Amino acid sequence: xxxxxxxxxxxxxxxxxxxxxxxxxxxxxxxxxxxxxxxxxxxxxxxxxxxxxxxxxxxxxxxxxxxxxxxxxxxxxxxxxxxxxxxxxxxxxxxxxxxxxxxxxxxxxxxxxxxxxxxxxxxxxxxxxxxxxxxxxxxxxxxxxxxxxxxxxxxxxxxxxxxxxxxxxxxxxxxxxxxxxxxxxxxxxxxxxxxxxxxxxxxxxxxxxxxxxxxxxxxxxxxxxxxxxxxxxxxxxxxxxxxxxxxxxxxxxxxxxxxxxxxxxxxxxxxxxxxxxxxxxxxxxxxxxxxxxxxxxxxxxxxxxxxxxxxxxxxxxxxxxxxxxxxxxxxxxxxxxxxxxxxxxxxxxxxxxxxxxxxxxxxxxxxxxxxxxxxxxxxxxxxxxxxxxxxxxxxxxxxxxxxxxxxxxxxxxxxxxxxxxxxxxxxxxxxxxxxxxxxxxxxxxxxxxxxxxxxxxxxxxxxxxxxxxxxxxxxxxxxxxxxxxxxxxxxxxxxxxxxxxxxxxxxxxxxxxxxxxxxxx
Amino acid sequence: xxxxxxxxxxxxxxxxxxxxxxxxxxxxxxxxxxxxxxxxxxxxxxxxxxxxxxxxxxxxxxxxxxxxxxxxxxxxxxxxxxxxxxxxxxxxxxxxxxxxxxxxxxxxxxxx
Numbered sequence: 001x002x003x004x005x006x007x008x009x010x011x012x013x014x015x016x017x018x019x020x021x022x023x024x025x026x027x028x029x030x031x032x033x034x035x036x037x038x039x040x041x042x043x044x045x046x047x048x049x050x051x052x053x054x055x056x057x058x059x060x061x062x063x064x065x066x067x068x069x070x071x072x073x074x075x076x077x078x079x080x081x082x083x084x085x086x087x088x089x090x091x092x093x094x095x096x097x098x099x100x101x102x103x104x105x106x107x108x109x110x111x112x113x114x115x116x117x118x119x120x121x122x123x124x125x126x127x128x129x130x131x132x133x134x135x136x137x138x139x140x141x142x143x144x145x146x147x148x149x150x151x152x153x154x155x156x157x158x159x160x161x162x163x164x165x166x167x168x169x170x171x172x173x174x175x176x177x178x179x180x181x182x183x184x185x186x187x188x189x190x191x192x193x194x195x196x197x198x199x200x201x202x203x204x205x206x207x208x209x210x211x212x213x214x215x216x217x218x219x220x221x222x223x224x225x226x227x228x229x230x231x232x233x234x235x236x237x238x239x240x241x242x243x244x245x246x247x248x249x250x251x252x253x254x255x256x257x258x259x260x261x262x263x264x265x266x267x268x269x270x271x272x273x274x275x276x277x278x279x280x281x282x283x284x285x286x287x288x289x290x291x292x293x294x295x296x297x298x299x300x301x302x303x304x305x306x307x308x309x310x311x312x313x314x315x316x317x318x319x320x321x322x323x324x325x326x327x328x329x330x331x332x333x334x335x336x337x338x339x340x341x342x343x344x345x346x347x348x349x350x351x352x353x354x355x356x357x358x359x360x361x362x363x364x365x366x367x368x369x370x371x372x373x374x375x376x377x378x379x380x381x382x383x384x385x386x387x388x389x390x391x392x393x394x395x396x397x398x399x400x401x402x403x404x405x406x407x408x409x410x411x412x413x414x415x416x417x418x419x420x421x422x423x424x425x426x427x428x429x430x431x432x433x434x435x436x437x438x439x440x441x442x443x444x445x446x447x448x449x450x451x452x453x454x455x456x457x458x459x460x461x462x463x464x465x466x467x468x469x470x471x472x473x474x475x476x477x478x479x480x481x482x483x484x485x486x487x488x489x490x491x492x493x494x495x496x497x498x499x500x501x502x503x504x505x506x507x508x509x510x511x512x513x514x515x516x517x518x519x520x521x
Numbered sequence: 522x523x524x525x526x527x528x529x530x531x532x533x534x535x536x537x538x539x540x541x542x543x544x545x546x547x548x549x550x551x552x553x554x555x556x557x558x559x560x561x562x563x564x565x566x567x568x569x570x571x572x573x574x575x576x577x578x579x580x581x582x583x584x585x586x587x588x589x590x591x592x593x594x595x596x597x598x599x600x601x602x603x604x605x606x607x608x609x610x611x612x613x614x615x616x617x618x619x620x621x622x623x624x625x626x627x628x629x630x631x632x633x
Contacts, residue, residue: 219572222597286525293535307551307611313597321602322549348524 002027002078005047009080013039024245025393026456030083033093039082040070041099049074050374050387053467054096054106055481056114058142060088066116068093069469071456077393079456086116095121102374105487113140113209128202128520131155139210146210162188162196170502174203181516185505192501197494201520208521212480217243217317217450220477224468225312228484228518230273233259233266234461235468235518236315239480241395242457242470243317247450253397253439255319260397260434261331262311262320263459264427268338269298270462270513271378271420271427277510278417279349282358287349294341301334319444328435335428346421359413363496363508366411375492376485377464378423379512381407382415389460396459401433413511450475461485463513484518546613551596553614554589558629560608563587567600567609576600584630591617591625 006027010017016035021028031039043049049072057067065085072080086093095118096103107118108127115138118124126133132152138144162169167190174182182203188196208227212220224239225232237259244251276291299309305327306314314320324331349355365375370383380387388405390398406422408415454471464485471478489512496508537544546552563585568576575593579586589600589609600609619625 215572218570218599222572222595226595286529290528290532293532303550304547307547307549307598308596312595313551321598344528348528 002074002076005074005078006080009039009042012042023453024455025077026079026081028081028083030085033084033086036068036070036082036084037094037096037099040072040096043072043080043082044100047074049080050371051096051100051102052374052465053469053481053483054103054110055469055483056086056110056116056140057471057479058114058140061142064088066091066114068110068116070096071467071469073392079393091115092117092119094119097121097123101372102488105491112138114138115141125158128205130202131157139207144210146207146214157200159186159200160196160198164190166190167195174200181520183516187497187502187505189502192503193499194497194502194505197497199490199494201490201516203520204516205520209480209482212477212482215477217447217472217475217477220480221316222313224482225315227482227521228461228463228486228515229310230270231266231461231463231466231484231515231518233262233311233315234459234466235482235484237263237396238457238459238466238468239470240315240317240457241459242455242468243450243472244447245455245457246453246470246472247317247447249318249445249447251319252442252445254323254325254441255443255445256397257434257438258320258324258443259315260401261324261431262306262314263396264431264434265298265302265305266311267427267462268424269295269302271424272298272342274420274510274513275349275417277513278359278413278507279355281507281510282355284349284352284355287345287352287355290341290345294338294345297334297338301331304330316444318447319442321444323443325438328438332432332435335431339425339428342421342424350418356414358504358507359417359511361410362413362504363500363511364411365492365496367409369492369495370411373491373495374488375464376488377461378416378419379489379492380464381405382419383411384409387465389458389465393458397434400437401430403430413507416511454479463515463518464489482521484515484521486515486519490514490519546615548613550611550613550615551598552612553591553617554594554596554598554600554627555610555612555614556587556589556627556629557608557610560606561587561629562606562608563631564605566603566605570599570603572597572599580633583633585633587629587631589627590622591627592622 016032017029019030044051052073053071055069059067065087068084070082074080107121110116112126112128134150134153137150167188170187172185174184184200186198187194221236225236227235272291272295276288279287302311303309305324365383367384370380370385386407391405403426406419408419450472452473457468459466467483469481493512497505565578573593573595575590577588598611601611
């Protein structure tokens with residue numbers, strides 16, 4: 001199947017494909033720069049493969065060129081990566097955003113971090129750099145020293161304006177009530193209804209991808225674990241899987257099962273937290289208190305099982321660092337109680353008219369918008385996108401376990417809440433299956449002498465598809481591209497709030513469960 | 522309304538009397554690293570392994586000093602994992618709040 005597909009693409013674009021390499025389930029096609037948009041358009045619109053990331057690499061030391069990679073997720077657990085070369089002397093490439101809206105932020109990110117200009121981009125403003133960042137400083141270029149402190153300059157950021165009689169702007173943030181991270185929301189309203197929302201983020205950019213390049217692989221696991229605090233396992237597992245793929249190491253089955261259990265525990269406590277947040281925002285404190293209580297119960301279970309409430313310090317390249325086999329009974333018992341409690345809570349929550357009134361039809365994201373922006377995770381599945389990395393690109397012990405992927409069509413806050421609730425039951429069932437089939441054996445295998453190479457690592461985090469592309473050269477990290485689910489999902493909020501009233505914004509925001517930290521690395 | 526009341530009564534009180542009543546972390550908890558000076562041989566393996574770099578060795582006035590700072594420690598336990606002498610281990614202590622960074626240092630000294 002996969003070979004046929006590649007042949008079809010090559011036939012379609014004959015002279016434009018220069019080179020083809022295959023490693024594991026990743027097919028890399030180096031194509032003519034001028035043909036990239038046409039080929040990506042063909043993969044996306046004709047073959048219906050979603051574009052899941054675009055990133056650049058600086059390979060000037062090797063062949064004087066930058067490379068841009070377009071990753072497509074295909075059927076039969078395959079990825080097609082379209083590669084183009086961009087010469088240093090002509091640092092430009094044609095934009096894909098007109099054809100595939102999901103390309104928007106990636107291209108602007110490449111513009112800021114590598115100084116490669118997406119020609120014809122509909123919104124060529126800076127994305128990550130602020131107006132006080134001087135021109136000509138591109139942090140992910142290899143000749144940019146990590147200790148550089150560029151001078152601050154004067155500049156201005158122009159927001160989109162909505163003008164007319166009775167139209168007002170409401171600026172919210174970057175400093176918010178409560179201890180959350182910074183982000184700016186600029187609403188244009190006429191009375192209560194929202195006419196337009198523009199979000200602006202990247203207030204606390206930490207240079208994580210650059211930092212990866214200065215760390216040894218075993219230490220980098222801990223960095224990955226801290227990119228998005230409540231998705232620690234998903235991030236570290238994705239990173240480890242990428243490294244293991246490069247090394248050609250298959251981790252012991254026992255470790256695969258432990259990773260699966262941890263990933264699902266993470267999903268459960270995140271979903272409880274999100275449901276608690278939604279209940280808070282619709283002024284249903286009874287539900288919030290109970291959902292938070294359940295979340296706390298899972299976090300205490302996490303602590304007993306792994307020594308960390310956030311399940312940290314478990315993943316490592318080659319497996320996991322602690323066995324949890326002796327905790328089998330404890331986990332099963334806790335899960336059974338949790339399941340009953342959660343069912344009771346959801347029955348009360350759903351049957352409450354005051355909750356239903358606030359969440360039904362609120363913050364709708366149509367299937368078309370969700371598909372166009374490549375909205376992932378529960379938010380995408382609530383808008384009818386039937387995608388789940390655990391099933392589509394199986395990893396860890398998922399191929400051996402049975403589970404359903406809940407999908408709903410309404411795309412509103414209600415659908416997102418119910419998708420999460422359904423996923424909690426699936427997660428509990430997955431853990432129970434994994435515990436009952438937990439294989440004997442080692443928890444870790446050595447990952448030494450990693451050959452040069454690159455690979456994708458991916459997991460389905462509680463927020464959705466999380467992607468790592470790791471390039472290892474001489475035992476060190478040459479490039480590590482991280483794509484958190486929130487990088488895809490943030491833009492959806494600009495659409496979700498349209499025609500809703502301002503007081504519903506917090507609920508819509510909460511129901512999308514967006515990470516500032518994972519987005520702004 | 523009636524169901525809410527039943528649920529509330531059924532759940533009862535779940536909060537604890539902490540801090541009046543101490544809350545002891547479970548076995549295996551990843552808490553404050555503890556040094557056992559008599560076992561440490563100053564080999565520096567933990568210094569190399571520490572991801573945030575909060576363990577260091579230096580010398581002053583004819584004294585070898587080994588310093589561990591909990592200020593920046595991520596409680597990953599790599600130091601414990603690599604130590605060949607079992608001189609460092611994570612404890613169940615988690616109440617680490619302090620007013621100065623110096624309070625967060627553990628130092629062991631040895632005459633050269």
